[in-house]
Amino acid sequence: MNNGEAKSESLLRVTEIEGRGRSLVSTQSLRAGEVILRESPLLLYSAFPFLSSTSPYCDHCFRSLPSSPQKCQSCSLVLFCNPNCFSSHSPWLCESLRRLHQSSSSVFTNHDLQIQARYLLSAYNLAATSPPNFQILLSLQGNARDSTSDSDFLHTLLSTVCPPLPVTISPELTAALLVKDKVNGFGLMEPFSVSKECRSVRAYGIYPKVSFFNHDCLPNACRFDYVDSADIGNTDIVIRMIHDVPQGREVCLSYFPVNMRYLSRQKRLFEDYGFRCECDRCKVESSWSEGEEDDENDVMDDVGDGEEEEMEEEEEVDDEASFPHAYFFVRYMCEKENCFGTLAPLPPKSNDDVSRVLECNVCGSVKEDEVGVSVNH
Numbered sequence: 001m002n003n004g005e006a007k008s009e010s011l012l013r014v015t016e017i018e019g020r021g022r023s024l025v026s027t028q029s030l031r032a033g034e035v036i037l038r039e040s041p042l043l044l045y046s047a048f049p050f051l052s053s054t055s056p057y058c059d060h061c062f063r064s065l066p067s068s069p070q071k072c073q074s075c076s077l078v079l080f081c082n083p084n085c086f087s088s089h090s091p092w093l094c095e096s097l098r099r100l101h102q103s104s105s106s107v108f109t110n111h112d113l114q115i116q117a118r119y120l121l122s123a124y125n126l127a128a129t130s131p132p133n134f135q136i137l138l139s140l141q142g143n144a145r146d147s148t149s150d151s152d153f154l155h156t157l158l159s160t161v162c163p164p165l166p167v168t169i170s171p172e173l174t175a176a177l178l179v180k181d182k183v184n185g186f187g188l189m190e191p192f193s194v195s196k197e198c199r200s201v202r203a204y205g206i207y208p209k210v211s212f213f214n215h216d217c218l219p220n221a222c223r224f225d226y227v228d229s230a231d232i233g234n235t236d237i238v239i240r241m242i243h244d245v246p247q248g249r250e251v252c253l254s255y256f257p258v259n260m261r262y263l264s265r266q267k268r269l270f271e272d273y274g275f276r277c278e279c280d281r282c283k284v285e286s287s288w289s290e291g292e293e294d295d296e297n298d299v300m301d302d303v304g305d306g307e308e309e310e311m312e313e314e315e316e317v318d319d320e321a322s323f324p325h326a327y328f329f330v331r332y333m334c335e336k337e338n339c340f341g342t343l344a345p346l347p348p349k350s351n352d353d354v355s356r357v358l359e360c361n362v363c364g365s366v367k368e369d370e371v372g373v374s375v376n377h
């Protein structure tokens, strides 16, 4: 694996772009498949509600647990795959979980709140164990404009239960921390299965440099993770170029599956990330949106085989000029049922090589690139 973290210092620079905040721009031309960043998480937390279900994943490395996992006897809420992972369990977090378990298991039944509490405990734990990393978390995008009732509830609950911290956690700080997670958090997914329409998240992580990537509905890079790999750094996130870009171009990810429809994308970006997207694709698709259902899970049909799909495409898009990004769907969207992943070439083996094998960032399947020509978009 390329050492993307070291390389990223020279491949990307952080720059402020009006209306977009901090943005990552290429300092040299970047090639299809190139790993431009590899980063370890600042914090990671389980996506399982800890008071009402048992996670099948190790609470440190998030690989599947062995048949005899190691349970923390003190808080009795976390399981680890081996003593090494267990050693990461901090005394502050253990004591907080133990007290939370004792005090609130009967009243604290809402799953989403339990997961948010997991995140807040991980964030507070960072303040206890690594103040510099807590400062990095605080420097990421996301401010508490209005604290919600959930945020107030969680703040009151946790501040009553948790042992003291080296910093004062105000209700506003708790609210800001929750927004930072919403805006910057990445899900590490459970293994892909064709039979499951929705792939569940096993853990959420915050990656500080990756948090500087802005969104584009036609991204030029995408993220990969390899949580089940036996290698060290299995929870790292890897950002790889989908296609070539010239020097000076902003590198963007899509914050969700690329085939979501226009209105759903706009709604999600506004509600979760606080902006209206004005990317090239949105400019084109804003004129298609009449009659489109405003459904959060609404995704475009794959552009490909199938009479129904072609009919729908004909209805909405009468010629190629009104669908200039068709190439993206044909070339870079995974064709596997229920996958909705994005394809990127495997990393080039040498300076002048571009792999003709594309890998899906969701199901991991690989396919030969039928177009096979590297172009600047």
Ligand SMILES: C[S@@+](CC[C@H](N)C(=O)[O-])C[C@H]1O[C@@H](n2cnc3c(N)ncnc32)[C@H](O)[C@@H]1O
Residues within 6 Å of the ligand: 019, 020, 021, 022, 023, 140, 141, 183, 184, 210, 211, 212, 213, 214, 215, 216, 272, 273, 274, 275, 276, 277, 278
């Ligand atoms: C993960 S952060 C990206 C880095 C961020 N720009 C910063 O200054 O830290 C997500 C936030 O960036 C901004 N953003 C991302 N993509 C954008 C876009 N296409 N247009 C405008 N703002 C965008 C929004 O404020 C969003 O909540």
